[in-house]
Amino acid sequence: MHRPNPVRHLLSLDDVSDEDMYALVRRSHDYARGAVPLTGPLDGRIVGTYFRTTSTRTRTAFSAGALRLGARLVAYGPRDLQENTGEDAGDTGRVLGLMLDGLVARTSGAATELRTMASWNTMSVVNAMTEDEHPTQAVTDLAAMLTTLGRLEGLRVLYVGEGNNTAAALALALTRYRGTELHLRTPPGYGLPTSTLERGAAHAAAHGALIEERHDMDAIPSGIDVVYTTRWQTTGTTKHTADWRATFAPFRVDEALMKRYPDAVFMHDLPAHRGEEMEAGVLDGDRSIAFQQAEHKLYGAMGVLEWCLVGLPC
Incomplete structure (x- = not known):
């Protein structure tokens, strides 16, 4: 051995x-x-x-x-x-x-x-x-960002969707890089665990980074480099409310949101459900790097x- x-x-x-x-x-x-x-x-x-x-x-x-x-x-x-x-x-x-x-x-x-x-x-x-947590997904995501954008320091990422294991890993990884910002917009009742946010905040404080979570789509930050989402029905999980789809609906990534960030790329950890967490035109558009991300x-x-x-x- x-x-x-x-x-x-x-x-x-x-x-x-x-x-x-x-x-x-x-x-x-x-x-x-x-x-x-x-x-x-x-x-x-x-x-x-x-x-x-x-x-x-x-x-x-x-x-x-x-x-x-x-x-x-x-x-x-x-x-x-x-x-x-x-x-x-x-x-x-x-x-x-x-x-x-x-x-x-x-x-x-x-x-x-x-x-x-x-x-x-x-x-x-x-x-x-x-x-x-999905730790190897975060390694993949940061490598894909580095390959596509040429840097990690100072990147501003907007994550839209459930505070699931992919979001948790991203919170524990991106915050290690100086000057990064991770803006999480998660549906009410479906955010990151408090302990994960606290650990991400500790990493951010040590590296001059920022992590913040809101449960609405108001006051969306400007100057975003990456818009990231995941599917609403994460593998192996169930929702704790019967009307969860109505709760998630405002957190769909659509063309209007992407137009606010003309220089941003779109990321998705796949598999994707077009018409649910994002519009088909976003996933299949020329700013989507979701399938390059999958290769990573x-x-x-x-x-x-x-x-x-x-x-x-x-």
Whole structure:
């Protein structure tokens, strides 16, 4: 077995230092621009993928990324492991760690289960989305912004929609960059958890950045560089109010909103529902980078796998 010392996990961006955050995004961006030779840094490693909920981009990105970097794959479906018969997550992680170098896992609950699996520190565990955070999505998003806009420092981002796991990861990542602004416009009752906002605010205070959340579409800021939304029906979640669609309706990204920001790009983590969270003309318009963003999932996965399993070059 080939394991870094200490074993690195990506369970939450709050566990990652500023320096490692910057390194992850830079490496992903370098993969995106073809600046890294594919010399097989993960040759001899074995990576497991365990997805208990649906995934198109993240599962494909980590599978293809591991193979491109020279690793071999073991894929588990939602009913393949003995957790389904009651085995403790710690026992599952202990056994898998004796055979795998890394595990990329998407669950339907909080990150507690992944932390239990990672507690033996015998394999790297990557959070490929839990209900509270989607850390690899934020690595992808920042790399895509850097590739498209040429910088991260000082960017002004308007996020419109539910305060879901994608929004949480963005709040914990963008606020690490000096002078950035993250303006969250979330429906009433569907904002970010208070603890996530507080952690994002602490990062922002340390880096001269700004994070603020409102539950209306009034007083929209000017000079926005990125307008970002996600689908209203996030994978693995349900709404706690019967009339949620009426609550969400004012938070649709339409052509009128985009016209307020003629120089802004549009981002969406996909999958998208045209006519719900955004108009079709926004997603398919010439300022949308949603599908380039999706391609960056591969580069983000490659950066994360390399960082976790062997470390990044200085």
